[in-house]
Amino acid sequence: MIGIKVEKKKQYQDTITTIPCPKKITIPYSKDSIIKVKVKDTVKTGTVLGICNELPIISSVSGVVTKIKPNIQIDVTIDKFEKIKHDSLIDALKKASIYGLSGSFKPTYLKYNQPAKTLIVNMMECEPYVMADYATTINYIKEIKEMLIYLLNNHPFEEVIIAYPNNQRNLRETLTTSFEDNENIRLVSLPTLYPLGWEKLLVRAIKHVDYQENPIEVGCIVSNVSTIYAMYKAYFLNIPLYERVITVVNEDDKYNVLIRNGMKVKDILSYLKISYNDKKIVLGGLMMGREVTPNTVVTLKENSIFCIDDVKQEESSCIRCGKCVNTCPVKLSPVLIKEQINSSRLTRLHPEKCIECSICSYICPSRIPLKQIVLTAKKKVNEHE
Numbered sequence: 001m002i003g004i005k006v007e008k009k010k011q012y013q014d015t016i017t018t019i020p021c022p023k024k025i026t027i028p029y030s031k032d033s034i035i036k037v038k039v040k041d042t043v044k045t046g047t048v049l050g051i052c053n054e055l056p057i058i059s060s061v062s063g064v065v066t067k068i069k070p071n072i073q074i075d076v077t078i079d080k081f082e083k084i085k086h087d088s089l090i091d092a093l094k095k096a097s098i099y100g101l102s103g104s105f106k107p108t109y110l111k112y113n114q115p116a117k118t119l120i121v122n123m124m125e126c127e128p129y130v131m132a133d134y135a136t137t138i139n140y141i142k143e144i145k146e147m148l149i150y151l152l153n154n155h156p157f158e159e160v161i162i163a164y165p166n167n168q169r170n171l172r173e174t175l176t177t178s179f180e181d182n183e184n185i186r187l188v189s190l191p192t193l194y195p196l197g198w199e200k201l202l203v204r205a206i207k208h209v210d211y212q213e214n215p216i217e218v219g220c221i222v223s224n225v226s227t228i229y230a231m232y233k234a235y236f237l238n239i240p241l242y243e244r245v246i247t248v249v250n251e252d253d254k255y256n257v258l259i260r261n262g263m264k265v266k267d268i269l270s271y272l273k274i275s276y277n278d279k280k281i282v283l284g285g286l287m288m289g290r291e292v293t294p295n296t297v298v299t300l301k302e303n304s305i306f307c308i309d310d311v312k313q314e315e316s317s318c319i320r321c322g323k324c325v326n327t328c329p330v331k332l333s334p335v336l337i338k339e340q341i342n343s344s345r346l347t348r349l350h351p352e353k354c355i356e357c358s359i360c361s362y363i364c365p366s367r368i369p370l371k372q373i374v375l376t377a378k379k380k381v382n383e384h385e
């Protein structure tokens with residue numbers, strides 16, 4: 001099985017702390033969005049602020065709009081809620097603006113518009129220290145079960161497979177107790193290897209088949225468990241997606257927190273009394289994430305915030321160990337890409353296939369920043385096409 005062990009033993013915690021709304025919220029949107037509110041408008045949590053890619057941009061708070069460009073800013077007041085009305089699952093997924101919460105952040109209704117025989121529920125959460133999906137599962141198992149049973153009964157699925165990490169007894173017991181009476185829902189435990197939560201590797205590990213672009217080619221839909229819970233809230237409770245659970249890690253302290261779209265990193269760290277001065281802040285996972293500042297806005301795409309010591313590691317020459325080649329999950333040769341970055345032969349090494357997992361940088365004994373080099377090569381190749 002492809003993947004590496006990046007964390008000796010994950011210390012899971014299932015408590016979820018709600019981060020209170022700050023005084024201001026910033027909701028980012030892409031250039032092609034159509035904004036429907038104007039300055040001084042009063043909005044509720046759930047109000048549609050605009051449209052992006054045919055899906056609504058949902059307000060995550062109640063308050064007064066104070067700015068539209070470049071982001072929507074809202075001065076927060078007391079919470080009032082605006083629920084959606086829908087006439088089907090697909091309609092609910094659209095109106096509630098449900099996106100895949102695994103990191104892909106693609107519109108979920110596009111998946112469930114397709115006929116598939118197998119639904120794979122991804123609980124692998126293979127990024128080190130991240131346990132937001134775990135906490136969501138433990139706290140909302142009844143709701144997740146109700147959604148899965150609805151999908152089995154109302155979609156052409158023949159089976160639901162729940163993939164979870166094999167090092168978590170509490171999760172295994174919760175899943176076994178909850179699903180023992182459902183013969184069409186199968187539990188599959190997999191090794192805690194990174195990046196086994198990546199869709200392609202997960203489908204290969206469970207179904208022993210490969211696909212080109214999309215799991216539907218082999219009859220599968222893959223959904224992250226937090227997305228299933230968001231679907232439940234949209235369909236059964238008419239609540240749009242405006243909040244999610246993420247993990248915050250500061251040295252040995254780890255928290256699962258419920259955040260609203262548009263909070264800043266410092267809003268979250270300050271509430272948890274985490275001192276972030278002189279620390280490196282990484283948003284979105286130690287492996288897949290990026291370095292950010294305390295003022296960075298956290299969107300629902302992110303699963304974690306890390307506050308870590310900023311230790312600079314000395315880079316040395318390549319020792320030709322081949323580890324970067326042997327561990328790349330998409331079978332690239334990072335060391336060769338590095339050597340050929342200015343050569344016309346670069347296209348033959350297909351850096352555009354890189355999934356940005358960071359394994360090559362992590363594994364390299366010479367501390368060469370291979371991921372950044374491959375990303376530069378990827379950009380070059382993509383610009384040429």
Ligand code: SF4
Pocket residue numbers: 327328329330331332334353354355356357358359360361370371374
């Ligand atoms: S970052 Fe890209 S090149 Fe490096 S191991 Fe991951 S997929 Fe391969």
Ligand code: SF4
Pocket residue numbers: 317318319320321322323324325334335363364365366367368370
């Ligand atoms: S892992 Fe680092 S040292 Fe080993 S071959 Fe790749 S670039 Fe060279």
